[in-house]
Amino acid sequence: MAPWLSWTLMQKNGSWLLSCPNSFSRVCSRWLGNPSSAPGPLSAFQNKPRPLEDLPHISLFEMIYRIVFQGFYNRLHELQIYNKQRYGPIYRDGQKTVSVNTPKLLEEVLRNDEKFPSRGDLSVWKEYRDMRGFGYGPFTEEGEKWYNLRVTLNKRMLHPKDSAQYCDAINDVVTDYIKRIYYLRQCSPKEDLVFDIANEFYRFSLEAIASILFETRLGCLEKEIPVGTQEFIQAIAQMFQNNMAAFMMPKWSRSLLPYWRNYIEGWEGIFSFGKQLIDKKLEVIQQRVDSNQEMEGEYLTYLLSNTQMSTKDVYGSITELLLAGMDTTSNTLTWTLHLLSKNPQSQARLYREVSTLVPADRIPSAAEVTRMPYLKAVIKEALRMYPVVPMNARIMTENNVAIGGFTFPKKTVFTLCHYAISHDKEAFPEPFKFKPDRWLRDGRKRPNPFASIPFGFGVRGCVGRRIAELEMYLVLFRIIRHFEIKPDLTMEELKCINRTVLVPDQKLNLHFVDRGCENAA
Numbered sequence: 001m002a003p004w005l006s007w008t009l010m011q012k013n014g015s016w017l018l019s020c021p022n023s024f025s026r027v028c029s030r031w032l033g034n035p036s037s038a039p040g041p042l043s044a045f046q047n048k049p050r051p052l053e054d055l056p057h058i059s060l061f062e063m064i065y066r067i068v069f070q071g072f073y074n075r076l077h078e079l080q081i082y083n084k085q086r087y088g089p090i091y092r093d094g095q096k097t098v099s100v101n102t103p104k105l106l107e108e109v110l111r112n113d114e115k116f117p118s119r120g121d122l123s124v125w126k127e128y129r130d131m132r133g134f135g136y137g138p139f140t141e142e143g144e145k146w147y148n149l150r151v152t153l154n155k156r157m158l159h160p161k162d163s164a165q166y167c168d169a170i171n172d173v174v175t176d177y178i179k180r181i182y183y184l185r186q187c188s189p190k191e192d193l194v195f196d197i198a199n200e201f202y203r204f205s206l207e208a209i210a211s212i213l214f215e216t217r218l219g220c221l222e223k224e225i226p227v228g229t230q231e232f233i234q235a236i237a238q239m240f241q242n243n244m245a246a247f248m249m250p251k252w253s254r255s256l257l258p259y260w261r262n263y264i265e266g267w268e269g270i271f272s273f274g275k276q277l278i279d280k281k282l283e284v285i286q287q288r289v290d291s292n293q294e295m296e297g298e299y300l301t302y303l304l305s306n307t308q309m310s311t312k313d314v315y316g317s318i319t320e321l322l323l324a325g326m327d328t329t330s331n332t333l334t335w336t337l338h339l340l341s342k343n344p345q346s347q348a349r350l351y352r353e354v355s356t357l358v359p360a361d362r363i364p365s366a367a368e369v370t371r372m373p374y375l376k377a378v379i380k381e382a383l384r385m386y387p388v389v390p391m392n393a394r395i396m397t398e399n400n401v402a403i404g405g406f407t408f409p410k411k412t413v414f415t416l417c418h419y420a421i422s423h424d425k426e427a428f429p430e431p432f433k434f435k436p437d438r439w440l441r442d443g444r445k446r447p448n449p450f451a452s453i454p455f456g457f458g459v460r461g462c463v464g465r466r467i468a469e470l471e472m473y474l475v476l477f478r479i480i481r482h483f484e485i486k487p488d489l490t491m492e493e494l495k496c497i498n499r500t501v502l503v504p505d506q507k508l509n510l511h512f513v514d515r516g517c518e519n520a521a
């Protein structure tokens with residue numbers, strides 16, 4: 001999912017980079033080194049809108065210099081912080097693109113969300129489907145059609161009680177995951193190291209989301225992944241590898257260079273796998289209808305049998321939900337274990353919570369994990385420090401909009417700098433420190449609700465939020481109950497890079513020291 005968001009932004013930035021006639025215009029240095037004097041949410045003492053010329057402006061030349069020559073290319077999240085210090089809380093970085101980087105301004109933008117909020121055009125994601133006659137999903141659809149789609153998809157997904165229905169399915173996957181961790185440890189020289197945990201979480205996330213969406217297991221956690229599943233995983237990788245080129249390169253280059261063929265082949269593999277599973281389910285449903293049997297099942301059965309959605313739209317939506325549910329949860333879990341391995345006191349506190357609130361021989365229920373304040377605080381803090389979607393966007397298509405005392409014409413693109421915002425010193429003192437306690441409701445002052453919104457906001461916010469949270473709580477609970485997580489001291493310091501989602505810059509290995517709870521479920 002996150003790749004889409006960032007690519008939308010890259011595309012926007014890319015297009016103005018190519019087209020902005022004033023790109024070489026002045027670099028506004030009025031606020032250099034003095035962000036406090038920069039324009040910001042100062043509307044309180046502003047009676048009249050401020051002229052847009054007052055906004056700091058980053059030139060094309062400077063953007064290229066930072067990204068290419070200063071190496072911010074894969075550290076765009078750090079560039080947000082750099083630009084905040086240099087230009088202040090709101091600045092223009094294109095003719096129609098405006099970046100905001102404080103909780104207050106973010107709130108102003110999002111409170112102006114229109115009835116059908118838009119993040120921008122994703123036509124490249126639609127082309128394969130147009131060629132093959134598949135529908136769009138919640139990510140690619142826009143306007144009223146998007147709205148109607150969300151009304152359907154939100155049911156059975158958006159509310160915590162909806163996601164609780166999937167608890168048993170997720171717990172089955174978690175059980176297999178814990179078995180796999182035991183197996184992987186055995187394979188390491190000292191029998192407690194797991195190599196490349198991000199890859200293991202990727203398998204877990206794919207297995208979990210597929211078990212909900214397709215109501216079937218894919219075998220990602222088996223020793224040998226089944227051939228069809230392996231091909232599907234490769235197709236996803238192939239599509240993402242060529243995604244950037246597909247967005248950035250001019251159309252005429254598609255027949256000359258291999259990226260477009262590879263990109264389309266990737267989509268082909270993704271859709272043919274999904275279609276096969278959906279068609280199989282359709283057959284089962286048809287048989288049940290023919291023999292007047294009750295319809296039982298989970299998400300796919302609901303979409304296919306209880307809604308007005310056409311099969312072609314089901315193909316489109318299920319594929320998007322599947323793609324959205326993998327990198328996001330897997331990377332968040334990777335960062336969470338990394339942070340816990342480096343913060344043994346927090347880990348010990350989490351262990352106390354998980355080992356006291358549910359008897360050791362019992363697998364926790366959705367209701368139990370969602371009542372665990374520290375478990376939830378740990379995930380929230382990991383998402384604050386590593387918001388898996390580090391930037392997002394909104395385009396107000398209908399009306400002009402007033403933000404930070406300026407009035408922007410309609411169709412202005414707002415870049416929401418979530419990484420800079422969730423590292424705002426005022427909102428989160430010591431922002432680079434892992435402090436889950438910030439999130440506890442124990443009488444302390446609560447953080448500004450807009451300072452960390454990793455799942456987005458409003459009606460266009462993440463549809464999979466409750467499922468993602470449940471998956472992460474259930475698997476983290478079981479991991480911590482079974483193992484003490486310790487860092488691999490032979491590794492260099494782990495840094496974060498922006499590969500459209502925030503990922504570690506190297507493979508993360510971790511020690512899983514068995515806590516020896518013999519009867520632990």
Ligand code: HEM
Pocket residue numbers: 001005119138139150209320321322324325326328329332388389392454455456457458459460461462463464465467468
């Ligand atoms: C840690 C896990 C996840 C994070 C941090 C995350 C984050 C996000 C964010 C920031 C957005 C954009 C919201 C906005 O523009 O306001 C989004 C949208 C979306 N997410 Fe997630 N997500 C996660 C997991 C999932 C899962 C598991 C699914 C599928 C079950 C999913 C499906 C979607 C879809 C379909 C959209 C597009 C919604 C729309 O445009 O209407 N996400 N997500």
